[in-house]
Amino acid sequence: MRAFFFSLLCSLLLLSCSRYELGVINFPEEFPASIEACSCSFSQYQYQYESGDFIWIDDADSTGFCKLSDSIYSFKLLKAKENYAYWVNEVFQAEMHIHYRDLRDFIHYVRGEIIIRTTKGKVVYSGQIVGECGC
Numbered sequence: 001m002r003a004f005f006f007s008l009l010c011s012l013l014l015l016s017c018s019r020y021e022l023g024v025i026n027f028p029e030e031f032p033a034s035i036e037a038c039s040c041s042f043s044q045y046q047y048q049y050e051s052g053d054f055i056w057i058d059d060a061d062s063t064g065f066c067k068l069s070d071s072i073y074s075f076k077l078l079k080a081k082e083n084y085a086y087w088v089n090e091v092f093q094a095e096m097h098i099h100y101r102d103l104r105d106f107i108h109y110v111r112g113e114i115i116i117r118t119t120k121g122k123v124v125y126s127g128q129i130v131g132e133c134g135c
Contacts, residue, residue, distance in 0.1 A: 022116075022125045023067030024053040030072060035059045042114070042131035049130050056094075056114060058087075060133050066094065066116065068124065083112075092124065093117050107134035 024043075025031065038060040043049035058064035064075040064087050075087035075094055083098040098112040109132050116125045 020068040020124045022055055023070060024048070024055060025057055025065065025067045025072060026053065030067070032057060032063075032065050032072070032074075034063060035065075038133070038135040040108075040110070040131060040133035042110070042129040044127055044129065046130050049132075054131070056096075056129065056131075060135075064094070066092075068092070068116070088119075091119060093119060096129070107132050 035057060036059075040056075040058045040060050041049075041054045042056040043054055048054075056064060056066050058075075058077075062077045064077065066073055066075065073089055073092060075089050075092070077085060078088050079086040083101070085096040087094040087096075093116070095115045095117075096112060097114075098110055100111040102109045111128070111130050113127060114125070114129050115123060117123050
């Protein structure tokens with residue numbers, strides 16, 4: 001019986017150590033060099049966006065970046081529709097749902113949500129996003 005509880009405790013500890021924490025890509029220090037012209041950048045909250053603390057940055061075309069547990073992961077765009085995007089890499093998949101979009105001065109101001117999962121389906125982060133896309 002003790003062996004069972006010890007095994008269960010070890011399993012729970014290993015699972016808790018494998019969790020990913022959403023991080024902030026600090027601008028401009030950690031801004032991905034591959035993003036040169038057009039881009040989209042998102043934060044959890046408006047005040048974070050105004051401070052340049054982004055949770056997601058992409059090139060408005062095919063490559064996105066997200067910081068999880070102090071590592072910046074690159075994603076490839078797999079599927080996109082007007083208000084939906086699906087991004088993947090070898091470890092994670094990310095879905096973006098855009099609920100509000102406002103075009104002003106060639107910049108799209110955006111509100112929506114992002115869901116980031118492991119490739120095995122475990123939700124790592126799910127929450128709102130605010131930001132903009134422009135050139």
